[in-house]
Amino acid sequence: MKSQPAVCFQGVSFGYGSEAVLTDVDFDILASDNVCVVGPNGGGKTTLLKLMLGLLKPDSGHIRVFGQQPEKMQGALGYVPQHMHFDPVFPVRALDVVLMGRVGRGSFGFATREDRKLAEAALDQVGQAAQAQAQFSELSGGQRQAVLIARALVGAPRAILLDEPDAHIDPGRRDKLKQLLDFLPTDITRILVSHNMDFVVSSVEKVICVHRHVHVHPTSELTAERIRNLFGSDLRLVRHDRDHPSAAGHHHPLVDVDQGGPH
Amino acid sequence: MGGFFELLTDPDVSFLRNALLLGLVGSIPLGVVGSFVVVRRISYLAAAVAHSALGGIGLSLFARTELGWDWLPPFGGALIFTVASALLIGVIAGQKGQREDAAIGTVWVGGMAIGIIAIAKTAGYNDPMAYLFGDILLLRQSDLWVAGGFAALVVGLLVIWHRQLFSVLFDPEFAAARGLRNDPVYLLLLVLTALTVVTLVSLVGVVLVVALLTLPPAIALARFKRFGWVILAAVGINLLCVSLGLWLSYVLDLPAGPSIILVAIAFYGVTLCRRKAS
Numbered sequence: 001m002k003s004q005p006a007v008c009f010q011g012v013s014f015g016y017g018s019e020a021v022l023t024d025v026d027f028d029i030l031a032s033d034n035v036c037v038v039g040p041n042g043g044g045k046t047t048l049l050k051l052m053l054g055l056l057k058p059d060s061g062h063i064r065v066f067g068q069q070p071e072k073m074q075g076a077l078g079y080v081p082q083h084m085h086f087d088p089v090f091p092v093r094a095l096d097v098v099l100m101g102r103v104g105r106g107s108f109g110f111a112t113r114e115d116r117k118l119a120e121a122a123l124d125q126v127g128q129a130a131q132a133q134a135q136f137s138e139l140s141g142g143q144r145q146a147v148l149i150a151r152a153l154v155g156a157p158r159a160i161l162l163d164e165p166d167a168h169i170d171p172g173r174r175d176k177l178k179q180l181l182d183f184l185p186t187d188i189t190r191i192l193v194s195h196n197m198d199f200v201v202s203s204v205e206k207v208i209c210v211h212r213h214v215h216v217h218p219t220s221e222l223t224a225e226r227i228r229n230l231f232g233s234d235l236r237l238v239r240h241d242r243d244h245p246s247a248a249g250h251h252h253p254l255v256d257v258d259q260g261g262p263h
Numbered sequence: 264m265g266g267f268f269e270l271l272t273d274p275d276v277s278f279l280r281n282a283l284l285l286g287l288v289g290s291i292p293l294g295v296v297g298s299f300v301v302v303r304r305i306s307y308l309a310a311a312v313a314h315s316a317l318g319g320i321g322l323s324l325f326a327r328t329e330l331g332w333d334w335l336p337p338f339g340g341a342l343i344f345t346v347a348s349a350l351l352i353g354v355i356a357g358q359k360g361q362r363e364d365a366a367i368g369t370v371w372v373g374g375m376a377i378g379i380i381a382i383a384k385t386a387g388y389n390d391p392m393a394y395l396f397g398d399i400l401l402l403r404q405s406d407l408w409v410a411g412g413f414a415a416l417v418v419g420l421l422v423i424w425h426r427q428l429f430s431v432l433f434d435p436e437f438a439a440a441r442g443l444r445n446d447p448v449y450l451l452l453l454v455l456t457a458l459t460v461v462t463l464v465s466l467v468g469v470v471l472v473v474a475l476l477t478l479p480p481a482i483a484l485a486r487f488k489r490f491g492w493v494i495l496a497a498v499g500i501n502l503l504c505v506s507l508g509l510w511l512s513y514v515l516d517l518p519a520g521p522s523i524i525l526v527a528i529a530f531y532g533v534t535l536c537r538r539k540a541s
Contacts, residue, residue: 055436079441081436081437081440086434093489099426103441104441111426135488
């Protein structure tokens with residue numbers, strides 16, 4: 001069912017102080033959509049996510065998440081933040097981290113047996129069941145990211161928002177993370193932020209391009225010209241025109257964007 | 264050793280028994296709250312709150328003597344002052360662009376300055392040292408009941424809110440995305456710190472109480488990786504420090520508060536050496 005918008009932005013503008021970050025943004029994300037938010041660093045991608053999550057309030061315009069104000073729907077969104085500045089000596093196991101995905105305003109007292117069961121199931125879902133008792137700080141970057149995805153999933157969200165999940169992952173481990181993202185539940189809205197188009201998972205249907213303004217494109221319409229307009233002319237574009245088999249068996253050409261560094 | 268136990272069980276001599284009981288009761292909230300304080304790395308903030316207690320103690324002594332406010336014990340003054348200090352620091356820290364360290368410094372020295380001036384202007388002899396470093400001769404039976412009530416309150420509140428607090432301390436942004444408001448949860452920890460500090464101020468004083476709040480959890484963190492075990496171990500270490508410290512103070516004829524603290528420091532030193540050796 002794709003009739004109800006999961007996220008609806010109408011004339012939204014936002015800035016930090018006098019610096020405008022997003023201007024007059026209009027778009028819808030439908031429930032069960034699988035979208036990727038792309039754009040240059042500092043273009044407003046993370047701000048867009050934080051507005052959806054109700055962590056920031058727009059200067060003007062309206063945002064609705066599943067028909068409600070974002071702050072009223074926080075329990076319905078699973079969030080995987082970009083930077084987790086965790087304390088390496090914080091005494092927390094992988095299972096404890098996942099259990100935090102069950103904690104909300106009404107969480108009092110100890111975790112229930114059901115909470116633990118769901119947390120263990122979520123860890124299993126991301127292939128980290130064996131790490132449940134391991135210290136979070138002792139996990140590899142990829143394992144930590146998987147645990148954070150489990151934490152986002154354990155609250156049975158209606159949408160999952162991932163902010164650059166590949167940012168701190170070794171290139172060699174990105175394929176595993178990609179596989180993991182390809183197998184996220186398809187009955188929830190999936191919103192992935194990335195500035196690395198090569199990382200865009202194969203089943204993405206729409207790309208939301210953010211660079212102060214926002215444009216939505218089906219993946220198949222994404223051309224080198226559009227990417228160049230988005231990221232700026234100093235970027236090197238590499239069109240692979242390779243096919244990525246999607247979960248549904250369709251093929252979408254993807255475009256890689258390299259931000260100017262030598263290959 | 265025998266003399267120590269005889270004195271503890273002597274029905275005519277209550278000060279040592281009261282000190283031990285107060286230390287044991289206070290060890291529980293100190294270990295529990297201290298564990299949250301240490302993992303959040305806000306020991307300096309707890310120290311400011313503890314030191315500010317002197318302002319409340321001084322003002323209540325002044326009010327009792329000069330204004331006839333007999334209903335306000337030093338304990339009550341310390342409570343009002345520390346909770347107000349905790350809220351002040353918490354609110355300032357929550358405002359963008361404000362210098363949290365300046366607020367902490369102001370509360371820390373401001374509370375002490377007010378306390379010393381108030382004590383100086385109070386008729387009769389009041390030794391500030393007793394409040395700074397503790398004096399078991401000042402303990403009364405009623406302190407035990409109040410400390411017991413505080414301990415139950417602090418531990419009860421933490422049992423209710425510990426998951427929210429733990430979540431906010433570990434990852435504030437994710438917690439906020441789950442609908443948890445960071446500032447009130449952080450303020451709760453600061454107020455619990457204030458209540459905890461007040462519980463043992465009369466035994467070890469405003470200066471030394473911070474050591475019992477922070478050293479035992481730091482020792483426990485070096486050994487245990489699960490937060491629940493860290494809390495239990497911190498409570499256990501506190502119980503040990505209080506018992507051993509009071510025994511040492513009796514045997515060697517030393518002030519009780521500093522003896523307790525030196526035992527805690529000795530344990531911490533051993534932990535550091537063992538960590539270096541491994």
